[in-house]
Amino acid sequence: MHEAAFPATLLLGMEGLFGLLFGVPLYLLFARRFGESPSATRDAIAASPSKAGAMVGLTLLFTLTGVFNIMATSVTSSMTRNVWKNFRTVLVWAFGLILFYATRDDDLGEKWIFPNSVFVLCAFCVMLSGAYVYYTRT
Numbered sequence: 359m360h361e362a363a364f365p366a367t368l369l370l371g372m373e374g375l376f377g378l379l380f381g382v383p384l385y386l387l388f389a390r391r392f393g394e395s396p397s398a399t400r401d402a403i404a405a406s407p408s409k410a411g412a413m414v415g416l417t418l419l420f421t422l423t424g425v426f427n428i429m430a431t432s433v434t435s436s437m438t439r440n441v442w443k444n445f446r447t448v449l450v451w452a453f454g455l456i457l458f459y460a461t462r463d464d465d466l467g468e469k470w471i472f473p474n475s476v477f478v479l480c481a482f483c484v485m486l487s488g489a490y491v492y493y494t495r496t
């Protein structure tokens with residue numbers, strides 16, 4: 359591939375816009391089939407400043423990690439970017455745990471559930487091990 363004069367942050371924004379334009383219609387189309395009412399969800403978010411704040415905070419967290427991933431790619435390699443993108447999953451999971459135990463709201467965040475949460479933590483350790491092996495052998 360050849361270099362292009364295309365700003366990486368523009369690509370990040372386009373990726374987010376594509377996700378929004380693709381995800382919202384799918385949510386509106388299939389939410390009722392999975393037992394969720396979009397209007398009830400909208401009302402619940404409007405009634406709870408903490409839920410609205412969590413949504414905005416999570417969006418900003420995704421944006422910030424995306425920008426840092428782009429910065430890492432410019433300094434290291436695309437492999438580094440892919441590894442850090444996978445770390446975002448654990449960051450979101452940890453944020454959900456913290457949010458749940460900070461608010462004690464069953465609708466907000468995620469409980470530590472045995473053994474499921476242990477599996478997530480073990481998978482993260484496997485991913486860290488793979489990154490360690492990759493970077494110590496290259």
